[in-house]
Amino acid sequence: xxQGEEDPQALSIQxxxxxxxxxxxxxxxxxxxxxxxxxxxxxVHLILIxxxxxxxxxxxxxxxxxxxxxxxxxxxxxxxxxxxxxYFCATVSxxxxxxxxxxxxxxxxVNP
Amino acid sequence: xxxxxxxxxxxxxxxxxSVKIECRxxxxxxxxxxxxxxxxxxxLMLMAxxxxxxxxxxxxxVEKDKFLINHAxxxxxTLTVTSAHPEDSSFYICSATRHTDGTxxxxxxxGTRLTVL
Numbered sequence: 001x002x003q004g005e006e007d008p009q010a011l012s013i014q015x016x017x018x019x020x021x022x023x024x025x026x027x028x029x030x031x032x033x034x035x036x037x038x039x040x041x042x043x044v045h046l047i048l049i050x051x052x053x054x055x056x057x058x059x060x061x062x063x064x065x066x067x068x069x070x071x072x073x074x075x076x077x078x079x080x081x082x083x084x085x086x087y088f089c090a091t092v093s094x095x096x097x098x099x100x101x102x103x104x105x106x107x108x109x110v111n112p
Numbered sequence: 113x114x115x116x117x118x119x120x121x122x123x124x125x126x127x128x129x130s131v132k133i134e135c136r137x138x139x140x141x142x143x144x145x146x147x148x149x150x151x152x153x154x155x156l157m158l159m160a161x162x163x164x165x166x167x168x169x170x171x172x173x174v175e176k177d178k179f180l181i182n183h184a185x186x187x188x189x190t191l192t193v194t195s196a197h198p199e200d201s202s203f204y205i206c207s208a209t210r211h212t213d214g215t216x217x218x219x220x221x222x223g224t225r226l227t228v229l
Contacts, residue, residue: 040223041222042116042205042221042223043220048215088155098216100158104154
């Protein structure tokens with residue numbers, strides 16, 4: 001079953017702008033991960049944030065986690081046309097350390 | 113980095129035939145692999161968890177007799193779609209789990225596009 005719900009479902013911005021995608025989930029989690037998928041390809045792991053963390057950075061990526069609101073956000077700064085892809089959040093819950101439940105994803109289009 | 117491959121990358125078959133998809137972890141051993149399916153413009157749906165040396169664990173609603181999973185070694189899991197029908201046409205993605213720094217990270221294969229005519 002789908003745990004995460006991303007919004008917006010689609011986002012179109014100009015190169016150089018920042019892109020923010022949000023993810024909400026329903027149950028308590030061990031960690032939350034963000035993935036990127038180019039059209040028709042596999043997934044690339046971007047960043048993992050644990051339930052006891054509130055913010056994490058990796059290059060142009062910034063992820064926040066608010067466990068009280070059961071939500072997370074992914075910010076991509078200074079976007080590039082090559083960032084065009086679908087972005088998914090995925091949660092790990094319960095006793096499993098690795099079983100992922102994916103959200104519906106956000107399709108990001110960065111226009112040159 | 114951790115690399116996961118899938119073979120074939122795409123396959124077209126006739127209705128009623130069986131298709132085998134391979135998932136390999138190339139530079140690490142994976143005791144656990146996962147199989148997902150993804151319909152166009154939708155998210156990934158977990159089908160089953162493949163454990164090396166034991167039976168796969170299927171998600172609710174996934175027919176284990178239709179989607180046969182074999183995890184024969186620490187680097188290879190196979191998914192066989194038996195008696196495929198057009199509704200089985202989908203993008204099938206595997207992932208392999210690597211334990212690093214106290215965390216299990218999943219590395220995904222590039223996916224296999226199955227089209228059943």
